[in-house]
Amino acid sequence: MLSDRERSQFALIEQGLLTGDPLFVARCRAIGRKVHRSVPAAARPARTMQAAGMIPTLLLGGGLVLLVLGGAAAAVPIVVAGILMAISALGLALTTSQQARPDTPGATG
CATH class of the missing domain: 1.20.5 (Single alpha-helices involved in coiled-coils or other helix-helix interfaces)
Incomplete structure (x- = not known):
């Protein structure tokens, strides 16, 4: 506020x-x-990293680990790799359709 x-x-x-x-x-x-x-927010399904599937979730986790390790070691290339990995995970999660992810609960395939 x-x-x-x-x-x-x-x-x-x-x-x-x-x-x-x-x-x-x-x-x-x-x-x-x-x-x-566009479609009202109440009608849209909630988007979560868990619902995105295993690959984006692992990419995001790995990217966050690289960010922490690179920050602790003050290694800029490791931090940049972590940022790129996290961004790619989020992009993959947003662009992958729900039907294409049979490993998620509630997905119909």
Whole structure:
């Protein structure tokens, strides 16, 4: 929740955008309308890493382990590898369809 000071600063930023870049504001509003017209959140199934399947879950776990080990050893390449591994796991989990994951509970295949 924003404080009164943060709300006023946010309003100033919005006003600046409205006057400074009306094309950007129009595009953002169009995207917002498309998002709100899509399927309601209550009708969408919940997306979890557990429901994503074993491979993305293991990739995410391995990426997080690399992040911790690389941070402890102050080894930048290990941290970068961990970040890339975690991002690829999340991307794989988002792009893989539920039907393509027969190892998840409740999946129909």
